Amino acid sequence: MDSLQALAMTESTSSSSARKRQREIRDAVLPCLGHAGTNAGHVDRTLQRLHQAGIVEKPPSKGSVRHRDYRIRKDWLQETTMTATLPLTDDREHQWPVVDVLKATEAMAEANPAYGKKLLEAVFRVGQETSIILYCDEATPGNPLAPCVQRKAYLFYIGYKCMRPRPGSWTTVAALPSNLLIDVIGGVAGATTVLLRALTPCWNGRTLLIAGQRIFCKLRLEAFSGDEAGLAACLAAKGASGRRPCWLCSNLISKLCRDQLLERGQANVLNKFVTIDEAALSKISAKIWDGDTNREEPWHSQNCEVCMLLQAFNQQGLSNQALQEQLSAPLEFLHNRPKLRTLDKNFFSEKLWKADGQDQVAMMPLLHFYIVSVLDVAIKDKLSEQVHCFQLLCKRVFYLEALRMSRDSALLPLLESAEKEHHEAFATVWGLAEMRPKHHYSRHQVQQFRQHDEIIDTMNTERRHQIYKTLCNNKIKDVRHLEWAVLAGSFFNEKEVLEAATWNLCVTTVENGRKAAVCAWRRYIVGNPIVVSNLETCGVIEDVQQTEAGTLLVLAMYNLAAVIDTGIMQWTRSDVQRSLEIAEDQRNVLLPACWKFAGPSLLTLW
Secondary structure, X not given: OHHHHHHHHHHHHHHHHHHHHHHHHHHHHHHHHOOOOOOHHHHHHHHHHHHHOOOOOOOOOHHHHHHHHHHHHXXXXXXXXXXXXXXXXXXXXXXXXXXXXXXXXXXXXXXXXXXXXXXXXXXXXXXXXXXXXXXEEEEOOEEOOEEOHHHOEEEEEEEEHHHOOOHHHEEEEEEEEHHHHOOEOOHHHHHHHHHHHHOHHHHHOEEEEEOOEEEEEOXXXXXXXXXXXXXXXXXXXXXXXXXXXXXXXXOOEEEEHHHHHHHHOOHHHHHHHOOOOHHHHHXXXXXXXXXXXXXXXXXXXXXXXXXXXXXXXXXXOOOHHHHHXXXXXXXXXXXXXXXXXXXXXXXXXXXXXXOOHHHHHHHHHHHHHHHHHOOOHHHHHHOHHHHHHHHHHHHHHHHHHHHHHHOOHHHHHHXXXXXHHHHHHHHHHOOHHHOOOOOHHHHXXXXXXXXXXXXXXXXXXXXXXXXXXXXXXXXXXXXXXXXXXXXXXXXXXXXXXXXXXXXXOEEEEXXXXXXXXXXXXXXXXXXXXXXXXXXXXXEEEEEEEEOOOOEEEEEEEEEEEEEEEOOEEEEEEEEEEEEEEEOOOOOOEEOOOEEEEEOOEEEEEO
């Protein structure tokens, strides 16, 4: 009996020691796993903690880890990139690295099997071409108040249209630093044609190994996305002093630079455009041209109107600081809480709101609710026309966001009507002289939706710029090899984003241990409201269930009590409970940007 007790005590002691050891390892490793990225510093910190816990001996030095990290990136560049010859001035040439999109896709699918399976399900079709979107824009590291112009560059991205472009589905294919751009013959347009020619193997097609299956993939340029400056640069075109701001209106660019120079007889200047491939550029212009929507007047950008309205508030004694305090209401947000500091006066120039685009979109519902419900009546009466115009702007942007999220074609006439109302009001209140062409492309989302059944939102690719800025600020020290470092760093960041994404709809837990149905495009979290796109039905998610038939949301239904303004609605709790089956590609459902519960009532904003 004593021997049995001794054996039991020994086993208990050993299991206790094992559990203690497991806790030590967990306590040593978990703090490091919370850091994003797998760079040399992160690996070094992890190894040092393991060494301190007595788990490993003689960890490699930080320098050797950095060298290995560099070697991995260099090997990837050799496998997935090709060099295109950029013609420079003075008969010089530059070997420009361009990512082979198909090879990069194959590498991503190999690194992330779930992503590879999603490609087979949603993107690649046997015997069909695969549609892609090309996006080009200028990125400047730093922040709007302190830009680093020395590291400014044009970045080219490609995304698969069927993936409903999101930040994780874009691939950085090329970077053109400003110090190199000044010597490129043809500028950005010349580089664009070189890029399109370099991707010829992708246009011709290649057999890929995706998720264990071999499939022939042939790419086709479906759409070109970019703002007014990006379009003008890529198409070697010149604006007309802001008076013709949009290709979709047939009047963004009066004429191609080549045509203008020929008319003026400036043959000496024309030589710089000799390398521009008209056939290649026609692929782009054919995708963005819509001759049926010709307007005589340009429309304007929302950041201009917000800036002018807040300046008018300042003149009436309402400072931006006081407005910040008013906007600090205890609301719940679908995404991270917007930065209220972006309303500070330092973020406003004479006529522009310098905050990032995603911050502007996040702040608009708060400004809308404040102006409708909280703004002093005396100020509202004095600025009645300006306030009414801003409400029409919010109405248009709300319908645009609702169409982008729900893809409900019933919203198209509402958006068209809101666009017309707001344009007429802005012309009356602020005048045509205040209209600016930047981001004018967003006024053509109705035509874009009818053509592609999709809102190609450039906000996703704007977030990709943040990665470039982070790379420049933290890692890239040598401007001479900027394009190589950007491609390598972007690939590994994209790899991490893809690994973190849940591509197939599944039930899991998120912040604060709440249950949720999550996929790469949506998150249905218990406790959050959802609104049907007819704007008459609302429900709060009480439970998420995974069944054989699919994923079900158990909703506590709310009845519409009042419409305070377009996109701002008050609901009252009912006794009805419903189940809603959802899919990854769910339509006709909106997720409010922010909301607040007050007893049986619910307030939703946008």
